Amino acid sequence: MNPFSYSRVADPGEAVHTLAGKPQGKFLGGGTNLIDLMKMGVETPNELVDINRLPLTQIEELPDKGVRIGALARNSDVAEHELIKTRYPVLSLALLSGASPQLRNMATVGGNLLQRTRCYYFYDPAFPACNKRKPGSGCGALDGYNRIHAILGQSDQCIATHPSDMCVALAALDAVVRVRGPKGEREISFGNFHRLPGNTPERDTNLAPDELIVSVDLPAISFAARSHYLKVRDRASYAFALVSVAAALDLDSNKVKAARVALGGVAHKPWRAHKVETEINGKSADENTFRAAAEAELAAAKGYKYNSFKIELAKRAIVCALSTVAAMA
Numbered sequence: 263m264n265p266f267s268y269s270r271v272a273d274p275g276e277a278v279h280t281l282a283g284k285p286q287g288k289f290l291g292g293g294t295n296l297i298d299l300m301k302m303g304v305e306t307p308n309e310l311v312d313i314n315r316l317p318l319t320q321i322e323e324l325p326d327k328g329v330r331i332g333a334l335a336r337n338s339d340v341a342e343h344e345l346i347k348t349r350y351p352v353l354s355l356a357l358l359s360g361a362s363p364q365l366r367n368m369a370t371v372g373g374n375l376l377q378r379t380r381c382y383y384f385y386d387p388a389f390p391a392c393n394k395r396k397p398g399s400g401c402g403a404l405d406g407y408n409r410i411h412a413i414l415g416q417s418d419q420c421i422a423t424h425p426s427d428m429c430v431a432l433a434a435l436d437a438v439v440r441v442r443g444p445k446g447e448r449e450i451s452f453g454n455f456h457r458l459p460g461n462t463p464e465r466d467t468n469l470a471p472d473e474l475i476v477s478v479d480l481p482a483i484s485f486a487a488r489s490h491y492l493k494v495r496d497r498a499s500y501a502f503a504l505v506s507v508a509a510a511l512d513l514d515s516n517k518v519k520a521a522r523v524a525l526g527g528v529a530h531k532p533w534r535a536h537k538v539e540t541e542i543n544g545k546s547a548d549e550n551t552f553r554a555a556a557e558a559e560l561a562a563a564k565g566y567k568y569n570s571f572k573i574e575l576a577k578r579a580i581v582c583a584l585s586t587v588a589a590m591a
């Protein structure tokens with residue numbers, strides 16, 4: 263591990279001031295991903311600012327009936343909170359499908375947003391070709407073992423996937439990320455928070471290095487109570503998604519009035535399935551409708567030597583998740 267300085271701060275303003283203009287510094291929350299990456303030499307910050315004592319653990323109702331989740335709320339606390347379980351079950355299910363109970367007790371919402379890909383080549387500094395870890399070095403996964411990699415939105419620079427389950431649910435729910443930096447506070451819509459790789463795969467998000475995530479706001483969506491998270495993975499627990507689907511439906515009798523759908527495990531960022539939502543709007547909530555919509559969403563998908571199975575898997579997962587939601591009382 264490289265040498266680094268460590269300090270602990272007590273309020274958000276002090277945290278932002280401490281890392282202002284220091285792109286090599288990092289905020290330390292639960293540390294469940296960052297510390298692993300530091301031990302392996304993938305992340306090499308020269309300064310860690312421990313934010314665990316900041317008053318950012320609240321989960322509270324907003325005046326418009328939305329919910330604000332503090333950036334330091336632990337994943338377990340969010341998953342088990344009554345407001346989340348009753349109004350946004352898709353988020354509770356997504357959180358409970360991720361990691362292990364011990365990790366969920368440590369991991370924070372802000373840290374979950376900033377998880378880095380689990381691409382094997384990214385995690386091995388001895389491997390020379392990884393544009394995300396070392397810009398300009400190439401991409402080992404393109405012609406390597408790419409079973410867990412992206413089928414949508416990828417570039418010839420990087421085909422990594424985003425690992426978070428929580429973020430797939432937040433994408434479907436149109437969450438808003440509130441951040442604080444040296445110039446003040448701003449809000450980032452969830453669709454603009456994470457990035458596709460393009461020519462800059464080293465950048466996962468549009469967050470500046472010295473900006474602190476303070477909360478995630480969930481808008482009031484009455485039909486989000488009718489929602490589900492489906493995760494398909496190699497083993498029943500403690501595994502990342504090969505494909506996942508977050509889905510919510512507003513039904514009038516058996517007709518779709520509105521839908522929210524997002525996919526995980528298929529792209530560099532949580533993939534909002536806008537084509538599915540548009541295709542099923544106004545139609546019968548049945549398997550034929552869902553399958554046609556899944557075909558439309560995956561029409562542009564591209565597989566590689568070891569991950570082409572994900573294209574059909576994603577289509578089936580979309581049908582399965584939407585059918586599950588449609589069958590809810």
Ligand code: SF4
Pocket residue numbers: 379381382383384391392393394395400401402403404419420421422463
């Ligand atoms: Fe690196 Fe991305 Fe290629 Fe993986 S897919 S080796 S993270 S550039």
